Amino acid sequence: MISIVVLGFGNVGKHLSLALEQSDAAILKQVYNRSEITLPSQLDHIELIDDLNDLAEADICIIALPDDVIQDFSGKLPEQDRLVVHTSGSAPIDALKDHSRRAVFYPLQTFSAEREVNFRSVPICIEANNAQDETLLFMLAESISEKVTVINSAARRKLHLAAVFVNNFTNHFYHIADELVRENDLDFDLLKPLILETANKINTLSPAEAQTGPARRGDKNTIENHLHLLSEGPYRELYEKLTASILETYGKKL
Amino acid sequence: MISIVVLGFGNVGKHLSLALEQSDAAILKQVYNRSEITLPSQLDHIELIDDLNDLAEADICIIALPDDVIQDFSGKLPEQDRLVVHTSGSAPIDALKDHSRRAVFYPLQTFSAEREVNFRSVPICIEANNAQDETLLFMLAESISEKVTVINSAARRKLHLAAVFVNNFTNHFYHIADELVRENDLDFDLLKPLILETANKINTLSPAEAQTGPARRGDKNTIENHLHLLSEGPYRELYEKLTASILETYGKKL
Numbered sequence: 001m002i003s004i005v006v007l008g009f010g011n012v013g014k015h016l017s018l019a020l021e022q023s024d025a026a027i028l029k030q031v032y033n034r035s036e037i038t039l040p041s042q043l044d045h046i047e048l049i050d051d052l053n054d055l056a057e058a059d060i061c062i063i064a065l066p067d068d069v070i071q072d073f074s075g076k077l078p079e080q081d082r083l084v085v086h087t088s089g090s091a092p093i094d095a096l097k098d099h100s101r102r103a104v105f106y107p108l109q110t111f112s113a114e115r116e117v118n119f120r121s122v123p124i125c126i127e128a129n130n131a132q133d134e135t136l137l138f139m140l141a142e143s144i145s146e147k148v149t150v151i152n153s154a155a156r157r158k159l160h161l162a163a164v165f166v167n168n169f170t171n172h173f174y175h176i177a178d179e180l181v182r183e184n185d186l187d188f189d190l191l192k193p194l195i196l197e198t199a200n201k202i203n204t205l206s207p208a209e210a211q212t213g214p215a216r217r218g219d220k221n222t223i224e225n226h227l228h229l230l231s232e233g234p235y236r237e238l239y240e241k242l243t244a245s246i247l248e249t250y251g252k253k254l
Numbered sequence: 255m256i257s258i259v260v261l262g263f264g265n266v267g268k269h270l271s272l273a274l275e276q277s278d279a280a281i282l283k284q285v286y287n288r289s290e291i292t293l294p295s296q297l298d299h300i301e302l303i304d305d306l307n308d309l310a311e312a313d314i315c316i317i318a319l320p321d322d323v324i325q326d327f328s329g330k331l332p333e334q335d336r337l338v339v340h341t342s343g344s345a346p347i348d349a350l351k352d353h354s355r356r357a358v359f360y361p362l363q364t365f366s367a368e369r370e371v372n373f374r375s376v377p378i379c380i381e382a383n384n385a386q387d388e389t390l391l392f393m394l395a396e397s398i399s400e401k402v403t404v405i406n407s408a409a410r411r412k413l414h415l416a417a418v419f420v421n422n423f424t425n426h427f428y429h430i431a432d433e434l435v436r437e438n439d440l441d442f443d444l445l446k447p448l449i450l451e452t453a454n455k456i457n458t459l460s461p462a463e464a465q466t467g468p469a470r471r472g473d474k475n476t477i478e479n480h481l482h483l484l485s486e487g488p489y490r491e492l493y494e495k496l497t498a499s500i501l502e503t504y505g506k507k508l
């Protein structure tokens with residue numbers, strides 16, 4: 001059994017701890033969080049600490065903290081012969097350079113406190129600075145997910161950038177649509193089937209094949225109508241830039 | 255039974271015809287298409303015409319053609335005492351002004367030729383220029399969908415604009431992500447669970463609650479890294495504009 005301590009109990013730390021608790025290959029020994037928290041009932045038998053001096057010995061320490069604190073925080077961990085891992089998509093493995101055995105365990109998914117996640121379908125991208133630890137981490141990742149890939153820091157950064165487009169930016173468009181319909185006393189629920197189908201389509205079509213709409217068709221009238229509706233509001237420029245990018249991608253002119 | 259002719263057999267015409275063929279309230283009498291087509295096997299008993307002189311009498315003519323040809327095309331339909339309907343989100347009802355009984359039947363979904371659609375979950379937005387036809391159209395819509403709403407032309411245009419954001423623009427971000435990962439020999443499949451979860455989240459969280467990422471956190475380092483990765487490529491400006499819009503929405507500064 002691989003013994004593990006999870007450090008940081010934000011959204012990633014929480015969902016990862018819940019998944020590790022279910023793993024046949026791992027034993028979750030401790031959760032560390034700086035501020036006071038309550039562990040969910042599935043984890044109420046796990047030791048919870050808020051002082052790094054109380055850190056238990058474990059095969060792997062997983063730091064599930066924001067990118068900008070990983071390096072400083074990892075420097076505070078007492079040096080021992082154990083693997084220290086972070087979970088960030090954008091921080092390089094060398095953010096853990098204070099530790100001779102270091103690695104990354106990046107679950108490529110969006111986590112929210114109140115939403116359950118099926119970790120088995122979450123791609124986990126791993127990287128380690130030696131072959132033995134890569135094998136160890138691969139075993140651990142495979143015990144909670146069906147989709148484990150070895151990806152180095154440079155490629156992982158690109159993947160994280162792509163994830164910003166498909167998650168953060170896409171979700172912001174949902175928000176803009178929500179505003180647009182609410183301003184007109186329409187129900188955002190009307191758009192939900194379209195949002196789901198847009199995402200589901202990529203299971204059978206490439207995004208380029210799935211692209212439709214006025215910009216894809218080069219439909220100048222509809223585009224002008226939409227720009228008029230957006231008048232001088234905050235989203236007109238985004239509409240213009242996205243439209244220009246789609247026109248450019250598909251070789252259309254207005 | 256409400257007798258219907260569908261004019262135009264593109265993606266909307268095709269999927270709508272398939273749904274109407276299953277309806278207990280409607281009988282699909284004819285399909286018109288200007289160019290030669292083959293009807294799918296479920297419709298092989300339906301009369302297919304390519305000449306408007308052969309148009310059968312029917313209670314409703316549904317024009318499922320691109321926005322920019324609706325008005326001209328509808329002018330060519332012989333005037334009879336029947337309801338003439340278009341399926342566009344952005345064209346006003348008065349695109350059919352040559353007909354005394356006119357209406358709109360807008361299925362708010364994205365349709366692709368090769369992808370089956372469950373019409374029961376597709377919101378249908380209807381509008382008619384008299385109360386009797388509104389009732390008739392409502393009955394028809396309810397026979398194929400569980401989500402029927404009466405929405406006027408002005409509100410429908412806004413809804414269609416919102417749909418462009420959540421479908422066309424979102425799908426373009428999928429395409430950009432696809433390009434970014436392929437450039438780095440990574441597999442777009444890695445992003446699919448994230449894409450699906452991003453869409454599914456809005457069933458339990460508002461888009462504003464679901465928003466995460468470097469711009470939401472005001473994480474300057476990660477944003478700068480991403481801009482560096484995009485260097486002078488075609489997507490840097492989109493990244494900047496989206497980031498600025500998210501920062502603005504959530505009152506963050508870099």
